[in-house]
Amino acid sequence: MSHDFDLFVIGAGSGGVRAARFAAGYGARVAVAESRYLGGTCVNVGCVPKKLLVYGAHFAEDFEQASGFGWSLGEANFDWPTLIANKNREIERLNGIYRNLLTNSGVSLFEGHARIVDAHTVEVNGQRHSAERILIATGGWPQIPDIPGREHAISSNEAFFLKQLPRRVLVVGGGYIAVEFASIFHGLGAHTSLLYRGDLFLRGFDGAVREHLRDELNKKGLDLQFNADIANIERQADGSLAATLKDGRVLEADCVFYATGRRPMLDNLGLENVEVKLDKRGYIEVDDLFQTSTPSILALGDVIGRVQLTPVALAEGMAVARRLFKPEEYRPLDYSMIPTAVFSLPNIGTVGLSEEQAIEAGHKVKVFESRFRPMKLTLTENPERTLMKLVVDAGSDRVLGCHMVGPEAGEIVQGLAVALKAGATKQIFDETIGVHPSAAEEFVTLRTPVSR
Numbered sequence: 243m244s245h246d247f248d249l250f251v252i253g254a255g256s257g258g259v260r261a262a263r264f265a266a267g268y269g270a271r272v273a274v275a276e277s278r279y280l281g282g283t284c285v286n287v288g289c290v291p292k293k294l295l296v297y298g299a300h301f302a303e304d305f306e307q308a309s310g311f312g313w314s315l316g317e318a319n320f321d322w323p324t325l326i327a328n329k330n331r332e333i334e335r336l337n338g339i340y341r342n343l344l345t346n347s348g349v350s351l352f353e354g355h356a357r358i359v360d361a362h363t364v365e366v367n368g369q370r371h372s373a374e375r376i377l378i379a380t381g382g383w384p385q386i387p388d389i390p391g392r393e394h395a396i397s398s399n400e401a402f403f404l405k406q407l408p409r410r411v412l413v414v415g416g417g418y419i420a421v422e423f424a425s426i427f428h429g430l431g432a433h434t435s436l437l438y439r440g441d442l443f444l445r446g447f448d449g450a451v452r453e454h455l456r457d458e459l460n461k462k463g464l465d466l467q468f469n470a471d472i473a474n475i476e477r478q479a480d481g482s483l484a485a486t487l488k489d490g491r492v493l494e495a496d497c498v499f500y501a502t503g504r505r506p507m508l509d510n511l512g513l514e515n516v517e518v519k520l521d522k523r524g525y526i527e528v529d530d531l532f533q534t535s536t537p538s539i540l541a542l543g544d545v546i547g548r549v550q551l552t553p554v555a556l557a558e559g560m561a562v563a564r565r566l567f568k569p570e571e572y573r574p575l576d577y578s579m580i581p582t583a584v585f586s587l588p589n590i591g592t593v594g595l596s597e598e599q600a601i602e603a604g605h606k607v608k609v610f611e612s613r614f615r616p617m618k619l620t621l622t623e624n625p626e627r628t629l630m631k632l633v634v635d636a637g638s639d640r641v642l643g644c645h646m647v648g649p650e651a652g653e654i655v656q657g658l659a660v661a662l663k664a665g666a667t668k669q670i671f672d673e674t675i676g677v678h679p680s681a682a683e684e685f686v687t688l689r690t691p692v693s694r
């Protein structure tokens with residue numbers, strides 16, 4: 243039976259757009275439905291606007307450091323509405339680029355909420371479209387726990403559109419989004435507390451990295467409160483918020499920001515009309531080929547809950563398009579050695595195994611570490627220190643993990659990821675000539691293992 247489309251993609255986010263464009267480029271008849279914003283989470287309420295706010299927050303330190311280099315500036319003033327308006331303009335420009343990318347590659351774009359009617363039919367704006375295959379790329383959505391007063395709290399979705407910079411912010415959560423937003427609010431001048439119910443934030447990252455970042459954020463005056471959680475939030479007569487913690491303390495704030503996890507976006511998707519299995523955590527279950535339990539329906543990106551990062555969704559989108567429409571170029575996706583950054587101030591950059599993960603996986607490890615004051619800060623009062631760390635397999639000499647906390651860590655780790663993916667040994671790191679003077683050269687001059 244002939245269908246209207248070869249592929250109907252639900253969601254024009256990172257993964258959906260990539261799959262649609264590649265599939266159309268390979269000659270398939272492709273449609274995309276998008277209910278909110280072209281480009282999805284990353285472009286509109288994720289990576290891109292977040293990084294712009296991080297740049298904005300870093301200027302506070304730049305201005306402070308400039309005096310050490312002979313610059314004298316007047317009093318620095320920050321205007322949140324200007325930053326948000328400029329950010330919004332840039333996002334609108336990117337939305338336009340995404341629209342052109344889709345339409346120029348011959349993809350039919352339907353702007354509206356899509357519902358699956360059966361294994362080969364999708365309904366958007368009351369119209370039904372049939373497709374050989376349906377690809378669910380609907381992403382995720384922030385979750386705020388169901389505590390009394392949760393209606394007074396915001397998530398990352400709203401934080402990007404606040405009318406004013408709050409004077410006092412409570413950031414709740416211990417993942418990378420919480421840590422990044424705490425750095426943003428603090429850097430821009432809000433009195434910021436980060437509350438996390440565990441002992442230390444960024445679970446899953448290398449222990450030394452987590453501790454180093456904790457110490458650096460403390461030095462900057464960010465109020466970190468571990469083993470702390472909010473029981474309820476109340477609006478007070480003067481409009482401010484009072485958050486009562488589980489230990490009975492009451493913290494006052496103008497904004498309570500939750501970054502306590504995301505759920506798959508399956509709302510009103512029509513999954514009850516088809517047999518698509520979910521895993522124990524509620525994400526769509528797929529096999530190695532991104533196929534769900536209904537063979538004509540595939541899924542990728544945040545909604546399958548594997549590695550929730552834009553470059554991973556992009557790679558999954560490309561893999562799906564190739565397998566379906568250009569099988570000779572298909573290669574299975576390799577999820578090992580995915581580099582990642584936390585754009586806190588200072589940044590974290592990391593690739594490969596943490597020391598703890600390496601030991602747990604049975605490696606006998608050698609660890610190399612360097613802690614130093616970045617050259618750029620030597621003429622300033624700023625006491626920030628950088629951490630660089632290599633985790634090496636003592637038997638094979640293979641570098642299992644590279645970790646950094648410091649300026650530009652996110653930029654530096656990308657090149658290291660290529661080396662680790664290629665299987666670089668510590669000896670190859672040692673034989674690589676450094677770039678001088680740079681912070682990155684420390685990664686090739688680490689000579690003595692740390693004794694544990």
Ligand SMILES: Cc1cc2nc3c(=O)[nH]c(=O)nc-3n(C[C@H](O)[C@H](O)[C@H](O)COP(=O)(O)OP(=O)(O)OC[C@H]3O[C@@H](n4cnc5c(N)ncnc54)[C@H](O)[C@@H]3O)c2cc1C
Binds near residue numbers: 256287551
């Ligand atoms: C605050 C924040 C910061 C982040 N920072 C980074 C970062 O620095 N680096 C990084 O790699 N990743 C980052 N991420 C994660 C990244 O944004 C996601 O991993 C990525 O966007 C996932 O892509 P996706 O295609 O799976 O889904 P999404 O990009 O979420 O796209 C899904 C799209 O589907 C649409 N949709 C949903 N349901 C329907 C429906 N029924 N009909 C039609 N359309 C629908 C949605 O409106 C959305 O546009 C961040 C996320 C957040 C929230």
